[in-house]
Amino acid sequence: METVISSKITIKSSIDSPRLAYTLDFIFNHFFDCGFDLNPDSHQNLPCISYNNSSSDINNLSIPASSYLSSTDILPDPEAINPDSPAFDIFSFVFYFLSRAEEYDFQSDDSFHRFTSAKSHFGDQISKPLVDIQVLKFAEAIREKLNINLTRRSTFTCIHTVDIDQFYAFKNKSLKRTIGGFVSSTLKANVNNLKDRKNSLTKGDDPYDSFDFLQSQSKDFTSFYFILVGNYDKIDNALDITQNEIKDQLHLLDTQATIGLHPSVSSRNADSVLAKEKQTLESVMNKKILHSRQHFLQLNFPETYRQLIKQGIQHDHSLGYHDAIGFRAGTSNPFYWFDLNKNQATELMIHPLLAMDVTLKKYLQLQPDQAITQVKKLINQCKEVDAPFSLLWHNSSFYEAEGWGGWKEVYLEIVNYCRELSA
Numbered sequence: 275m276e277t278v279i280s281s282k283i284t285i286k287s288s289i290d291s292p293r294l295a296y297t298l299d300f301i302f303n304h305f306f307d308c309g310f311d312l313n314p315d316s317h318q319n320l321p322c323i324s325y326n327n328s329s330s331d332i333n334n335l336s337i338p339a340s341s342y343l344s345s346t347d348i349l350p351d352p353e354a355i356n357p358d359s360p361a362f363d364i365f366s367f368v369f370y371f372l373s374r375a376e377e378y379d380f381q382s383d384d385s386f387h388r389f390t391s392a393k394s395h396f397g398d399q400i401s402k403p404l405v406d407i408q409v410l411k412f413a414e415a416i417r418e419k420l421n422i423n424l425t426r427r428s429t430f431t432c433i434h435t436v437d438i439d440q441f442y443a444f445k446n447k448s449l450k451r452t453i454g455g456f457v458s459s460t461l462k463a464n465v466n467n468l469k470d471r472k473n474s475l476t477k478g479d480d481p482y483d484s485f486d487f488l489q490s491q492s493k494d495f496t497s498f499y500f501i502l503v504g505n506y507d508k509i510d511n512a513l514d515i516t517q518n519e520i521k522d523q524l525h526l527l528d529t530q531a532t533i534g535l536h537p538s539v540s541s542r543n544a545d546s547v548l549a550k551e552k553q554t555l556e557s558v559m560n561k562k563i564l565h566s567r568q569h570f571l572q573l574n575f576p577e578t579y580r581q582l583i584k585q586g587i588q589h590d591h592s593l594g595y596h597d598a599i600g601f602r603a604g605t606s607n608p609f610y611w612f613d614l615n616k617n618q619a620t621e622l623m624i625h626p627l628l629a630m631d632v633t634l635k636k637y638l639q640l641q642p643d644q645a646i647t648q649v650k651k652l653i654n655q656c657k658e659v660d661a662p663f664s665l666l667w668h669n670s671s672f673y674e675a676e677g678w679g680g681w682k683e684v685y686l687e688i689v690n691y692c693r694e695l696s697a
């Protein structure tokens with residue numbers, strides 16, 4: 275029998291819910307590109323997927339439907355999302371991961387109210403793209419049972435992203451900050467730092483000014499720069515981005531990458547603060563800003579995403595763990611955000627983040643060579659399932675006097691490895 279390639283998938287189900295429609299849209303329109311028909315009027319002769327809680331249908335591919343997608347419950351029956359259980363329901367499994375159900379109403383023990391990797395139901399397995407692996411297995415079952423080959427939309431690629439908390443370490447700071455910095459470096463007898471400060475003032479060099487280097491390394495990749503605008507305290511401490519030198523730098527970066535907002539920690543639950551930061555960046559860039567990533571990856575469900583949507587953000591890039599590398603939503607493929615409390619899909623597209631420089635060095639306390647090994651393993655996982663790998667590096671994470679000696683090599687190993695695998 276000849277294998278049919280990517281014809282529309284037919285699904286028969288007594289369930290008609292926003293959750294099921296959302297999950298099918300992700301699998302058949304975004305992960306694969308075949309499309310689907312749910313309960314079409316005439317399907318008598320078409321091979322189809324049957325998704326019901328009644329007994330299995332031997333002529334078709336049967337998935338046991340748990341009650342999760344027809345309910346408004348936040349959490350599913352654990353058996354439904356256990357791939358080793360006979361009650362395993364692939365659609366509930368995918369929905370559970372993408373909706374980030376486990377991140378609603380959790381008790382945070384983190385000072386930024388963040389969800390930590392230890393709280394994930396899937397524990398150590400966050401290092402694997404669990405959703406992608408199960409969806410590919412499902413496609414295999416569709417091929418065997420229905421004789422339909424599904425084609426993928428995505429392929430392995432590197433998404434190169436940079437968060438700019440501070441454009442410069444020394445340059446373009448107010449006189450008060452500059453004098454204060456000099457006095458503090460002298461008192462601490464920090465000779466390297468003092469030398470760098472002097473060079474910055476006399477020659478214009480600055481250790482955070484790695485922009486030419488970042489641009490030259492990322493020109494083969496899709497690139498983003500997320501700009502912190504908030505300047506209120508030690509955590510939200512951006513330089514004034516309306517200064518001419520910074521403006522010029524931003525426009526230079528914009529020629530090769532997408533400029534996004536880096537909402538401050540102070541903008542949490544403060545719509546007017548977020549609106550102001552976005553407006554400032556938009557007026558500097560003379561265009562609408564549609565992409566965003568939270569400073570410190572501070573992200574709470576559903577508040578943060580509701581706030582972003584209200585401000586007209588269409589793409590968020592914050593969904594990665596600050597304290598672990600890996601797949602926070604079980605996939606690195608982009609997907610729409612589903613608001614569980616409203617029980618409806620939204621038009622905010624989430625682009626998962628897989629690895630951040632600070633995670634490797636500060637939270638996991640890896641040495642440079644260990645970091646290279648860990649990130650290459652993660653990249654291999656993406657390559658295996660043909661999905662994007664998204665990296666976050668700060669422009670400041672090359673400065674040896676701040677402990678980043680040896681990390682430029684880590685960065686280079688990562689981007690070179692990605693280039694090799696994308697070729």
Ligand SMILES: [Zn+2]
Pocket residue numbers: 437438439502536568569570
């Ligand atoms: Zn930041």
